[in-house]
Amino acid sequence: MARPSKAEKRGDTPDIALRSGFVSLVGRPNVGKSTLTNALVGEKVAITSSKPQTTRHTIRGITNRPTGQLILVDTPGIHRPRTLLGERLNALVTATLGDVDVIGMCFPADEPVGPGDRFINEQLDKYPRAVKVAVITKTDVSSKKAIATRLLEVQELRDWATIIPVSAVGDDQVDLLADELIKLLPEGEALYPLEQNTDEDLEKRISELIRETILEGVHEELPHSLAVTLDDMIQREDKDLLEIYANVFVERDSQKGIIIGNGGERLKDIGQRSRAAIEPLVGQKVFLSLRVKVAKDWQRDPKLLQRLGF
Numbered sequence: 001m002a003r004p005s006k007a008e009k010r011g012d013t014p015d016i017a018l019r020s021g022f023v024s025l026v027g028r029p030n031v032g033k034s035t036l037t038n039a040l041v042g043e044k045v046a047i048t049s050s051k052p053q054t055t056r057h058t059i060r061g062i063t064n065r066p067t068g069q070l071i072l073v074d075t076p077g078i079h080r081p082r083t084l085l086g087e088r089l090n091a092l093v094t095a096t097l098g099d100v101d102v103i104g105m106c107f108p109a110d111e112p113v114g115p116g117d118r119f120i121n122e123q124l125d126k127y128p129r130a131v132k133v134a135v136i137t138k139t140d141v142s143s144k145k146a147i148a149t150r151l152l153e154v155q156e157l158r159d160w161a162t163i164i165p166v167s168a169v170g171d172d173q174v175d176l177l178a179d180e181l182i183k184l185l186p187e188g189e190a191l192y193p194l195e196q197n198t199d200e201d202l203e204k205r206i207s208e209l210i211r212e213t214i215l216e217g218v219h220e221e222l223p224h225s226l227a228v229t230l231d232d233m234i235q236r237e238d239k240d241l242l243e244i245y246a247n248v249f250v251e252r253d254s255q256k257g258i259i260i261g262n263g264g265e266r267l268k269d270i271g272q273r274s275r276a277a278i279e280p281l282v283g284q285k286v287f288l289s290l291r292v293k294v295a296k297d298w299q300r301d302p303k304l305l306q307r308l309g310f
């Protein structure tokens with residue numbers, strides 16, 4: 001995705017981001033990191049390729065506020081390395097956390113601070129560049145007294161820039177957390193277009209996400225010969241699942257081959273990565289069916305162009 005010009009970034013939006021940067025949430029499994037990420041991003045998610053020049057990391061979502069732009073990046077969890085895979089994952093964590101501006105460490109209000117939390121907290125010393133913030137999660141299921149106890153325990157761990165109790169499920173203090181995080185980011189204009197996607201309908205945004213995922217890592221002449229359309233989106237009633245049926249149109253059989261890959265490997269990978277990108281946008285689990293079709297010379301065929309949504 002090309003970097004927007006300053007004028008483009010401002011667009012018609014009067015709010016010019018004053019601060020912007022990268023934030024990563026860490027903490028033990030199950031402390032509420034994903035739920036909080038989704039709550040922070042909410043409907044305000046901006047679609048971007050996960051491969052802009054600015055970062056090597058997977059972007060989970062972007063929160064735009066009048067005071068700035070918060071870009072949430074994913075990390076695998078921090079674990080004590082027991083296996084080679086564990087070591088590799090830890091190396092990935094190190095690369096990500098070494099780059100972010102703020103690390104938000106999450107502690108659930110309803111469980112005492114334990115050895116697992118202490119281990120992760122100690123690891124944070126390795127990332128001196130990032131400002132450290134403590135987030136007390138799940139306050140909706142904890143008494144005031146429990147929250148106060150947790151605040152004291154967490155305070156003991158280190159000199160946090162701030163400690164903020166939130167409930168992602170109860171939508172309590174989530175906006176406040178976003179504002180406080182933004183205050184800790186470096187000064188600068190938004191790194192991604194502000195709210196640019198709000199007027200695009202959901203289907204278009206999903207198609208675009210799939211298209212961007214396909215283009216990641218494929219340099220051949222694909223970009224101009226690729227179109228993605230959605231046939232159907234079905235909300236399953238029996239479970240929390242959104243079924244999405246998408247078509248990927250290319251112009252030539254050879255291009256179809258590139259996308260499908262050996263034994264379908266590439267298409268499978270595209271499907272998985274697209275799904276991971278779409279789920280935070282729609283806020284639920286997604287089943288994605290991708291069908292690759294050849295539509296010869298679709299760029300020159302007005303009827304086909306219309307069918308493809310151009």
Ligand SMILES: Nc1nc2c(ncn2[C@@H]2O[C@H](COP(=O)(O)OP(=O)(O)OP(=O)(O)O)[C@@H](O)[C@H]2O)c(=O)[nH]1
Nearest residue numbers: 028029030031032033034035138141167168169170
């Ligand atoms: N009551 C309540 N439950 C929450 C809140 N945030 C998360 N949970 C629940 O806690 C559980 C774990 O939440 P996740 O967001 O998956 O936690 P996580 O830290 O991302 O977990 P890992 O992916 O395993 O690292 C889920 O069942 C959530 O529904 C909250 O604010 N209040």
